[in-house]
Amino acid sequence: MHTRVLIIGSGPAGYTAGIYTARAGLETVLMTGHMAGGQLMLTHEVENYPGFTRISGIDLMASFQKQAESVGVQLKYEMVKSVDFSKRPFKIKTEMNRTWTADAVIIATGSSAKWLEAKGEEKYRGHGVSICATCDGFFYRGKSVAVIGGGSSAVYEALYLAQIADKVTLIHRRDELRAEKHLQNQLLVHPKISIRWDSEVVEFLGEQQLNALKIKNAKTGDESVLPIDGAFVAIGNRPNTEIFKGQLDLSKDGYIKTHKSTCATSVEGVFACGDVQEDTYRQAIIAAGNGCVAALSAEKFLLEKK
Numbered sequence: 001m002h003t004r005v006l007i008i009g010s011g012p013a014g015y016t017a018g019i020y021t022a023r024a025g026l027e028t029v030l031m032t033g034h035m036a037g038g039q040l041m042l043t044h045e046v047e048n049y050p051g052f053t054r055i056s057g058i059d060l061m062a063s064f065q066k067q068a069e070s071v072g073v074q075l076k077y078e079m080v081k082s083v084d085f086s087k088r089p090f091k092i093k094t095e096m097n098r099t100w101t102a103d104a105v106i107i108a109t110g111s112s113a114k115w116l117e118a119k120g121e122e123k124y125r126g127h128g129v130s131i132c133a134t135c136d137g138f139f140y141r142g143k144s145v146a147v148i149g150g151g152s153s154a155v156y157e158a159l160y161l162a163q164i165a166d167k168v169t170l171i172h173r174r175d176e177l178r179a180e181k182h183l184q185n186q187l188l189v190h191p192k193i194s195i196r197w198d199s200e201v202v203e204f205l206g207e208q209q210l211n212a213l214k215i216k217n218a219k220t221g222d223e224s225v226l227p228i229d230g231a232f233v234a235i236g237n238r239p240n241t242e243i244f245k246g247q248l249d250l251s252k253d254g255y256i257k258t259h260k261s262t263c264a265t266s267v268e269g270v271f272a273c274g275d276v277q278e279d280t281y282r283q284a285i286i287a288a289g290n291g292c293v294a295a296l297s298a299e300k301f302l303l304e305k306k
């Protein structure tokens with residue numbers, strides 16, 4: 001089975017790329033993967049995607065999908081198992097053991113947030129537990145929140161939330177932060193932020209909504225309960241790039257290295273867009289914008305190779 005363009009991933013980046021390549025008259029096949037619609041399917045409300053004052057993640061992604069299908073993108077509800085980018089046409093194998101070839105490939109496999117996997121965390125995801133301050137911080141105006149983590153992203157999230165919430169508690173399992181020094185300096189003197197050192201969250205507590213955290217002191221073993229309106233888990237993010245190892249240049253953290261203005265990867269004809277190549281600002285609008293860039297670059301590549 002052959003297609004001009006094969007897109008891997010069905011988040012905002014993948015669907016946007018498909019809308020562009022299909023509208024350019026290129027046969028486009030899109031592999032949705034296990035999470036059709038991508039990470040936004042995990043969120044109840046999106047308030048920062050331009051054009052929609054407030055929309056559920058599910059409804060937003062349903063409109064992306066409808067638009068992609070309406071312009072001719074062929075969706076395949078399959079997970080890609082392996083790729084061979086050593087020569088063109090590129091080879092893509094799926095979990096159902098089907099092999100596709102494609103003249104250009106656009107990778108949009110996104111990333112996955114790391115969760116604590118503590119008791120109650122899953123129950124309160126979207127009900128007081130979040131992994132994105134930029135996305136959900138707005139809902140905690142004047143309230144009391146916790147940030148869990150000790151790296152730069154945790155400190156950044158705490159500083160960001162301190163602009164909105166009344167009180168921010170940073171909970172870190174060690175007695176020093178890994179964040180960049182200038183961020184630490186801002187954090188340590190911030191009047192709204194306090195730090196719980198040597199502390200681990202062992203349970204997320206509440207009823208319908210999260211309302212407290214059970215915290216254990218890693219040195220003494222003592223447990224305490226911290227009343228809280230919201231908790232932001234900021235312990236890192238993992239790009240979904242396992243299947244591209246050895247095929248494409250990746251950063252030390254596993255993100256696909258791309259040329260920022262074209263989304264080109266280290267292999268000519270393979271492009272990457274969205275969270276899978278974005279280690280700084282992971283937002284849907286950026287992923288969608290990137291998907292457009294990758295598609296336009298793929299179109300140009302295919303025209304030049306004709």
Ligand SMILES: Cc1cc2nc3c(=O)[nH]c(=O)nc-3n(C[C@H](O)[C@H](O)[C@H](O)COP(=O)(O)OP(=O)(O)OC[C@H]3O[C@@H](n4cnc5c(N)ncnc54)[C@H](O)[C@@H]3O)c2cc1C
Pocket residue numbers: 008009010011012013014031032033034035036037038039040042043045046047048049078079080081108109110111113131132135136240243273274275276282283284285287
């Ligand atoms: C809980 C939560 C709330 C968020 N809220 C907001 C918000 O309010 N506003 C905002 O702008 N951003 C928000 N974000 C961030 C936003 O969801 C991401 O930045 C965005 O979804 C990234 O889009 P993407 O297309 O790059 O990847 P993703 O959305 O991660 O999609 C990746 C796709 O790749 C597929 N895939 C992965 N591996 C394979 C494979 N091997 N084969 C085939 N397919 C594969 C998956 O099935 C999925 O469809 C939120 C994220 C989370 C987790």
